[in-house]
Amino acid sequence: MEQSVGSLQEQALKRKERLKALRGRQLQGREPADGEPDRKRVADEAETEERHRELKLRNYVPEDEELKDRQMPKAKPASVEDKVKDQLEAANPEPVIEEVDLANLAPRKPDWDLKRDVAKKLEKLERRTQRAIAELIRERLKGSETELAGVVGAAGAEEGDSD
Known part of the structure; x- marks a missing residue:
């Protein structure tokens, strides 16, 4: 099925118009689309609000005063000494019972x-x-x-x- 050059140009123009409309909706705060249900629009709006609330700056030091409120406090490194002590204590074997009766440990022969x-x-x-x-x-x-x-x-x- 060969398509003529004219029909391909028409399809390209339609795509460009749809993309312009999409960009316009994004810039104007998300106007309702023709076939989009209302609850989906409400869920998308709530999602975008949550994303803006969750903005936390851990490593970036902002110059803007509004963004300085979102800056996280400096994290203190965990004490490595405590972790090493715990690992060393876990590595120490518990004392073994001194008296071990070998007769009880040794398996009996099948003809005993x-x-x-x-x-x-x-x-x-x-x-x-x-x-x-x-x-x-x-x-x-x-x-x-x-x-x-x-x-x-x-x-x-x-x-x-x-x-």
């Missing part, structure tokens, strides 16, 4: 209940094992006594021959 139940049976077996070991040692000693007597007798016989 089995060991507890089998402990009585193991005691009986341990006693039987000790008795069996003692009997074996006695038997060897009896057998070694006879061997010792034979060795001693043989040694005595050899001494008599060499004399």
